[in-house]
Amino acid sequence: MTRTVVVLGAGPAGLPVAHCLLRRTAKQHPDLRIILVSPHDAFYWKFASVRFVLPGQMGEDKYMFPLADYFASYSSKTFELVIGAAETLDPERNAVGVRVGEELREIEYHTLVVATGSRARDGMPWKEVGTTAQTRAALIKLQTAIRDARSIVVAGAGVTGVEFAGELGSAYAKAGLKDVTLVGTEALPLETRTKDDVRKVTKHELEKLGVKYIGGAKVTTGAKDDKKGKTVVTLTRSDGSTETLTADLVVPTFGVVPNTAFAPEVMRDGPLGYMKQDANLRAPGYENGERIFKSSCPLLS
Template sequence: MVETVVILGAGWAGLPLAHKLLKYTLPEAKDGLKVVLVSPNSHFYWNVAAVRGVIPDAIPDEQLFLPIEPAFAQYSSENFEFVLGKAEHLDPEKNTIELVKNDGTQRSLSYDQLVIATGSHIRSNLPFKPIGTHEETLAALHSLQKQIDVARSIVVAGGGPTGVETAGELAAAYGGEKDITLIVAGDHVLQASHILPSVSQVVEKDLQKLGVKLIRNTQVKEAQTDNAKRENDVAVAQTRTLILSNGSTLTTDLYLPLFGVQVNTGFVPPSLLDSAGNLALDKTMRVTGTKNIWGIGDVGNLEAKQLTVTDAQIIHLSSALPTVLTGDGGQVVKEYKPSSRKMIFISMGKKYATGQIGEWRLWGWITAYVKGRLLFVDTAEGYVGGKHLRHASM
């Protein structure tokens, strides 16, 4: 009997995993294999470049969004199916997933193995990650680009990589034309435990060189919209009054809350989730209490939600699934060992950057050359096409 693997999500983890199974597991599957890839997005969003992509004309749409289906034309329709839709309900007892397709119809999928790779979104629903269908994400991005274009002042809230890079990219692009302010909740930016203090210090110095105003130890408690200009019935500029936790107020044309990530697990039974809404995974990356449901990427709870760990998770799961599907090794799946090596790369425009590997801070010019120049958009076609992972071979 043909084994069916359903992968929910065609993002950074789900899409390359599908390629790996079709390239390497299919030839070894004695009874045959079918991979069903489910996503509401017809295009892969290279959102690692979104921090620059939100700036009008900085990166063409066709470099940020790459069509998914043509990348899988190399495989037989007997072995691969791409479904445009969104998971609505998972029934682990019946091994079925109920979908709402993009055309509004419903479909029930049965699976032998299920991989949940539905990722996450920013709580503010800004289009730095997919926010729905490709059309919805693209429309939201274009709307934000218009707002950025006309705004004279922009406040970014969030001291993590997305907030820092966005503030830096805006300042690098516009110089003194726009007032850019970054609000962070702590004493410094990038205060995660795995980030060296020296990395944070260099980033703050670079932000200051770029002209970014930094407000520390403060949170935005409330954002009030005072007025909004509209163009073709689309909001393109807003005046907002921000109520801050330090008791002060701040007026700005545009407010970008880039803190807080919410995993996309609303369709999963609560019994399979931890207290934070993540998939509760065991040491093999299998959902605890199940035999045939797996989690990969941001939805899991084994390690930090960082793109730098994705390659290792893909490699592990592409080895674990064949063990189960082919029966090799008595179906004993090896444990996944999260990397203990700290890694982060921060770029702010094409000139300012820094990074960290292990306990070593990288020279700025190295990070600027590797990441800051193009934000890896030159590698996107190969990634989506199944030719390579981000930092490893396919």
């Protein structure tokens, strides 16, 4: 009898899981069939998004790779790529509902791998934004806004914010073409778990690129001032005091939202709704929970 493994998500975690199962496990278990579900038909090399959101920096062929090409060598008996997003999960019936165009296709599984990761806030294309076409549209929108802005505020000084500010500095601020300001909640950029000397060097290197760093503050509002066409940004410090600055463009780089809305609430945890998982990355509390796995990005493990 065929055992179907459904992998939800073709990011840095889901893609290698599907490949590994096809290359290694399927040889010993010819009854396995792998179904990879992805809302987009191209693998998105998000690690470089901080650079390619700048207009004219990289061609799409350097960061979007057609998924079908990677699986062309596998027969349709052992592999299927479904372009669609999971919308429902019924762990009692071992079934997921995947939106494919107008249709909600039900796919039954023997084992489910949840590798749906997270997305950036406000539709920012640091990571995929839905389908390939939606991601492309979000990229063009941001690239155009960056091209047209004379002053840019980068909100959030984590790794993405620092790398993005560095790219902006290198391309524009160093040459005096645009004003670039990075706003972070800490006195120094990057997170507190990063060594202080690394954070100091980061700040110094950004300043060498012409990036101004404002620490100890959060971007709390950004309202368009219609008369000047600029955004008035309010910065709030930890003591509650505020200050404002104006910019043509404010780009949020902070926080991610887990892509778990398809899972029943009982399988989700915490205010953001991450998938619940035990020490073996399995879904706890279900009769068949031993066959639902949460996959993490292997690059980090």
